[in-house]
Structure formats: C-alpha cells, structure tokens
Amino acid sequence: MNVLTEVQQDRLKAAIQDGLPLTATPYRTLSLQLDLPEPLVMEQIEHWLREGYIKRMGLVVRHHAVGYRSNAMVVWNVADDKVDQVGELLRQADCVTLCYKRRRQLPDWPYNLYCMIHGKSRESVLTQLELLTRQYELQHIPRSILFSNQQFKQTGGHYARRAS
Amino acid sequence: MLDNLSRQLIDCYQKGFPVGPRPFQQLAAEFGVKEQEVIDCLRTLRSQRVITRVGPVFDHHRAGSSTLAALAVPSERLLEIADFINSFEGVNHNYEREHEFNLWFVVTACDHEDLQTTLQAIERGTGMPMLVLPMEQAYHIDLGFQLQWQDKA
Numbered sequence: 468m469n470v471l472t473e474v475q476q477d478r479l480k481a482a483i484q485d486g487l488p489l490t491a492t493p494y495r496t497l498s499l500q501l502d503l504p505e506p507l508v509m510e511q512i513e514h515w516l517r518e519g520y521i522k523r524m525g526l527v528v529r530h531h532a533v534g535y536r537s538n539a540m541v542v543w544n545v546a547d548d549k550v551d552q553v554g555e556l557l558r559q560a561d562c563v564t565l566c567y568k569r570r571r572q573l574p575d576w577p578y579n580l581y582c583m584i585h586g587k588s589r590e591s592v593l594t595q596l597e598l599l600t601r602q603y604e605l606q607h608i609p610r611s612i613l614f615s616n617q618q619f620k621q622t623g624g625h626y627a628r629r630a631s
Numbered sequence: 632m633l634d635n636l637s638r639q640l641i642d643c644y645q646k647g648f649p650v651g652p653r654p655f656q657q658l659a660a661e662f663g664v665k666e667q668e669v670i671d672c673l674r675t676l677r678s679q680r681v682i683t684r685v686g687p688v689f690d691h692h693r694a695g696s697s698t699l700a701a702l703a704v705p706s707e708r709l710l711e712i713a714d715f716i717n718s719f720e721g722v723n724h725n726y727e728r729e730h731e732f733n734l735w736f737v738v739t740a741c742d743h744e745d746l747q748t749t750l751q752a753i754e755r756g757t758g759m760p761m762l763v764l765p766m767e768q769a770y771h772i773d774l775g776f777q778l779q780w781q782d783k784a
Contacts, residue, residue: 568768
C-alpha cells in the first residue's frame with residue numbers, strides 16, 4: 468500500500484530524483500518543502516525501497532572521477548533462443564556491471580545483448596573481456612566494443628510528471 | 632586523492648543509505664566522526680562531481696518509461712548535437728562512444744507517450760538516423776559496485 472496519494476508521490480519523486488537535500492534532517496527538509504508530515508515521507512520512501520521501485524538509495528558515484536576512466540559497452544548479436552542463457556552467464560562475471568537485452572534495430576543494429584565493463588584503463592577492460600569470453604566460450608558470438616569518450620551528461624532519470 | 636571518510640562513504644553507502652530522522656548522524660557514528668563532517672564531506676564530493684547525488688536510483692521501468700538511443704553524428708557537429716540532446720530534461724545520460732553511431736543517450740519520461748514525444752523531437756531536430764533500443768530484459772544492473780582503490784584493476 469502506498470502511503471501518499473498519487474499527486475503527492477509525484478511531488479516527492481520530483482523532489483528526490485536529483486538527490487536528497489544535504490541537511491542534518493533531509494527527510495524533514497523534504498517534508499517542509501512538500502508540506503507533508505515527515506513520517507509519511509519516510510514511510511513512502513521505505514515502501515518504494517521494499518517494492519523495488521527504488522533500487523538503491525545512496526551515493527551515486529561518477530566512476531570516471533574515482534579512477535575508472537575506461538568504460539566499454541560490449542554489444543553481442545546472440546541467437547534469440549540463446550540470449551537469456553548468455554545473459555545469465557555474463558551477469559555472473561565480476562567485471563560486468565550492467566547486462567541486459569535490448570530490441571535490435573535492423574539492418575543498422577543487429578545487437579541484442581549488452582554488457583558494460585568499467586575499468587581503470589582500456590587495456591584492463593579488454594583483458595577482462597577476453598577472460599570472460601574464454602571462460603564462457605563466447606568466441607563465436609559476433610560482437611562490437613564501444614568505448615566511451617566524452618561524457619556530455621550524467622544525471623538521475625526524470626520521471627516525475629511535470630506540475631500542470 | 633580522496634580522503635579516508637570519502638572512501639568509506641563510497642564503499643559502504645552506494646546502497647543502504649538510512650531512512651530516518653538523522654541519517655548522517657547514523658553514518659557519523661559508524662565511522663567515528665561528527666555528523667557535520669559527513670555532511671560536509673558529501674557536499675564536497677558533490678561539488679567536485681565525484682558523486683552526482685545522495686539519493687534514490689529508481690527502477691527505470693517501473694518509475695516511468697525510458698530507452699537507450701543513439702545517433703550517427705558527423706564529428707564536426709558532435710558538440711552542437713550533444714548540447715541539443717542535453718537540452719531535453721528527460722535525457723539523463725549522454726556520451727560519445729567509438730562507433731559510427733557515436734552519440735549515445737538515455738531518455739526518460741513519465742510514460743510511453745511522453746517518451747515518444749521527446750524521441751520524435753530529437754529526431755526532427757537533428758535530422759539524423761537514430762537507433763531506438765528499448766530494454767527488453769534486465770539480467771543484471773548494479774552500478775553500485777565495489778571500487779578497487781589500489782591500482783590493480
């Protein structure tokens with residue numbers, strides 16, 4: 468059961484999607500901003516966490532800033548009936564931080580399985596990729612490695628409905 | 632180099648940040664420092680852009696609608712087009728990658744309809760071929776991973 472009404476939830480979501488206020492009593496600060504009782508604000512957030520609507524709550528780190536300067540998105544073209552199986556393998560690799568299936572867009576983009584590898588250098592990322600390719604015997608799957616260069620934007624998602 | 636408290640906070644609180652009346656006091660007690668030190672440390676990390684925020688990571692799918700998209704942009708227009716993409720509030724990641732499709736971004740919106748509106752506006756505005764690659768299945772999403780502070784990874 469949600470604690471707040473839908474409108475209140477949208478307002479709370481909008482207020483926290485770019486981060487909690489860094490005050491000694493952040494939930495109280497939010498409750499004053501939104502004119503809602505503090506216990507309800509906390510209960511709603513706890514409810515979202517329990518439900519998995521919020522996946523995690525804490526410091527959102529820019530990996531580049533802490534020395535993880537290399538990041539590759541590896542995209543694979545896996546047979547449709549094998550993609551879940553390969554996805555389950557890749558997710559187990561320690562170096563893989565993200566792994567998911569996306570829709571192909573033919574003819575330009577045949578790839579359907581993605582994994583992200585963060586590392587301190589291009590070489591370390593490639594080494595890790597080669598290790599996991601051998602370990603899980605994925606040599607036969609066509610793939611492409613897209614290293615990231617410039618980062619133009621990185622913020623939280625904006626999902627809250629705009630106030631009308 | 633990050634100080635000890637910064638590293639502890641990053642190591643321990645990429646997830647599990649407390650929901651309670653004095654969350655920073657809780658962290659401070661755990662690390663044996665003053666509440667205000669924790670707050671100041673997090674403010675500094677944020678202003679140095681080591682962290683983008685202390686807050687929630689919503690489940691993209693359940694919190695609204697989102698997709699990954701990419702454009703093949705001539706290199707001389709990359710900055711201009713990146714700026715244009717960034718001007719959309721729903722765009723939360725945007726970066727260059729080494730590929731013919733060189734500009735990659737994530738668009739988020741409150742619902743599917745709103746998402747399509749933004750994607751169409753981007754496509755119209757750039758006039759470039761666009762890949763729209765919605766997620767179909769997540770196997771693993773965990774950017775809150777353990778960092779190796781020592782130089783071995």
